[in-house]
Amino acid sequence: xxxxxxxxxxxxxxxSTKLLGLLTKKIQLPQVVGALLAGLLLxxxxxxxLHETDFILQVAELGVIVLMFTAxxxxxxxxxxxxxxxxxxxxILGMIIPLAGGFxxxxxxxxGGISDATAAPLLQNIFIGIILTATSxxxxxxxxxxxxxxNTRAGNAILGAAIIDDILGVxxxxxxxxxxxxxxxxxxxxxxxxxFFIVGGFAGFLFSRAMEHSMNRxxxxxxxxxxxSFVFCLLLSFCAEHFFGVADITGAFMAGLVLSNTxxxxxxxxxxxxxxxxxxxxxxxxxxxxxxxxxxxxxxxxAFSVALVIMAILTKILGCGLGAKLCRYTTKxxxxxGTGMVSRGEVALIVASKGSAFGLMGTVFFGPIVIMVVxxxxxxxxLLKIVFSKKSSVINNEPAxxxxxx
Numbered sequence: 001x002x003x004x005x006x007x008x009x010x011x012x013x014x015x016s017t018k019l020l021g022l023l024t025k026k027i028q029l030p031q032v033v034g035a036l037l038a039g040l041l042l043x044x045x046x047x048x049x050l051h052e053t054d055f056i057l058q059v060a061e062l063g064v065i066v067l068m069f070t071a072x073x074x075x076x077x078x079x080x081x082x083x084x085x086x087x088x089x090x091x092i093l094g095m096i097i098p099l100a101g102g103f104x105x106x107x108x109x110x111x112g113g114i115s116d117a118t119a120a121p122l123l124q125n126i127f128i129g130i131i132l133t134a135t136s137x138x139x140x141x142x143x144x145x146x147x148x149x150x151n152t153r154a155g156n157a158i159l160g161a162a163i164i165d166d167i168l169g170v171x172x173x174x175x176x177x178x179x180x181x182x183x184x185x186x187x188x189x190x191x192x193x194x195x196f197f198i199v200g201g202f203a204g205f206l207f208s209r210a211m212e213h214s215m216n217r218x219x220x221x222x223x224x225x226x227x228x229s230f231v232f233c234l235l236l237s238f239c240a241e242h243f244f245g246v247a248d249i250t251g252a253f254m255a256g257l258v259l260s261n262t263x264x265x266x267x268x269x270x271x272x273x274x275x276x277x278x279x280x281x282x283x284x285x286x287x288x289x290x291x292x293x294x295x296x297x298x299x300x301x302x303a304f305s306v307a308l309v310i311m312a313i314l315t316k317i318l319g320c321g322l323g324a325k326l327c328r329y330t331t332k333x334x335x336x337x338g339t340g341m342v343s344r345g346e347v348a349l350i351v352a353s354k355g356s357a358f359g360l361m362g363t364v365f366f367g368p369i370v371i372m373v374v375x376x377x378x379x380x381x382x383l384l385k386i387v388f389s390k391k392s393s394v395i396n397n398e399p400a401x402x403x404x405x406x
Contacts, residue, residue, distance in 0.1 A: 006055045009050060009053070009055075010279075012042065013038070013042075013050070013283055016038035016041070017034065017035040017039075017286055018282070020035065020037050020038045021034035022034070030381075033377050036285050036286075036288060036289050036349070036373070038286050039286035039287060042286070043289050043291070043292060044290070044292070050290050052290055056290070059279070060283055060288075063276070063279075064284055064350050064353065065233065065234070065248060065252040066252075066275065066280050066281075067276065067281065068252040068256065069252040069253070069256040071166065071256060072259075075163055083159070085327070086157055086324070086327035087160030090157060090160075090161040090327065090341075091168060091320075091323070092168070093319045094133075094319040094338075095172070095319070096319065098132035098133045099132065100129065100315075101129070101315040102128045102132035102308075102312075102315070103126055103128065103129035105307055106124065106129065107125050109307075114362070116362045117360060117362040123176060123180065124360055124361060126176060127176055128365070130169070131351050131355070132316075133168070134169050134344050134348040134351055135161075135169075136343045136344055136347050136348070139377060140158060140343055143380065143381045144340070147384065147388050154333045155340075158336075158337055161337070162340075166253075166347065169347065173351055175190070176360060189245070192244045192245055196251075197254070199239075199244075200236055200254050201254075203236070204255065204257075204258030207232050207258065208262060215262060223271075225267065225268055232258075232259075233252050233256070236251035237249070247354060288349050288352075288353060291356070292367050293366075304368055305368040305372070308369070312344065312376050313342055313376060317339060319338070320338040321335055324338065335387055336387045340380075342379070342383065343377050343380035344372065348372075348373050352366070
């Protein structure tokens with residue numbers, strides 16, 4: 001007999017995520033923190049009211065796909081050209097140093113069979129590093145808008161680097177998740193990734209041309225555009241996972257990127273944001289909290305949690321700040337750029353959730369990861385207010401990298 005408990009679960013998740021989201025918003029924090037806390041409070045970690053079910057997991061997976069699809073839609077390809085080489089350098093160093101720091105930290109603590117993950121310890125440690133490479137564009141952009149600093153040189157560099165960081169992070173996640181199979185070589189994995197981007201890019205080109213033709217023909221907002229876009233997103237996600245062994249969120253992100261320059265982009269994005277806001281996003285973020293089972297807080301685990309938070313903050317500031325200095329930004333601008341890249345937010349949650357499904361991260365580490373995400377999300381707006389304050393944001397006219405090198 002069909003059980004209707006899922007209706008109660010949905011109602012409870014939506015109500016709790018909204019209430020806690022409004023509460024965190026009132027204290028100047030992103031609402032995603034409230035959604036995450038809702039899952040933690042209602043899940044096994046605290047009140048033990050909600051538990052993982054197949055329904056929640058599947059809806060959460062759909063939520064991930066929609067989140068990455070809308071992230072692709074929001075990506076402004078022209079913005080990459082404005083920041084040029086500087087954003088690329090900042091993003092690369094902002095990925096390498098956190099990756100190295102996370103790997104080193106995991107190598108110290110992930111010993112003695114502490115993790116129940118199925119992947120090799122080396123891949124598990126690399127994956128912890130990949131989680132630290134993530135950057136939440138939405139949280140940083142929202143904060144910079146509130147501060148009126150989004151259109152500064154540092155603000156543009158943060159936005160451009162964050163976009164590239166997302167793309168690099170998705171590729172890194174794909175490489176590691178595809179390597180969980182012992183009979184697959186890294187070379188074959190890379191070939192499959194290249195093939196996917198070729199095939200997906202060609203399919204995306206044909207689809208975008210067909211969509212542009214249809215949109216220009218009718219010259220009005222039609223719901224069929226939204227439906228067809230979602231169909232393309234789901235098909236590309238399915239093909240990525242099923243035929244190429246590439247993470248489905250890679251296909252979703254690519255689908256969004258393909259449609260980011262179409263005439264009805266904003267209409268499509270608004271329709272998806274409504275669906276995500278009402279159902280998919282709350283369930284996804286709550287599901288992350290529901291997954292958390294707080295283990296016995298041994299001294300080693302407490303030390304790992306503290307060290308992970310510190311490593312997450314310092315490596316992003318150091319890596320992105322160093323990249324900015326190499327591109328001839330001032331020291332103050334470099335600190336601003338590095339600080340703007342600290343927040344991990346929903347991106348790290350998506351990466352952690354996907355890696356956990358592939359056996360790349362043990363449940364014992366999920367709690368510390370969520371703590372790290374919450375702490376970096378909470379502290380980034382505070383740090384941005386400090387480094388962009390009038391006292392510390394005096395910016396000279398020293399030329400940036402893309403302005404001095406043709």
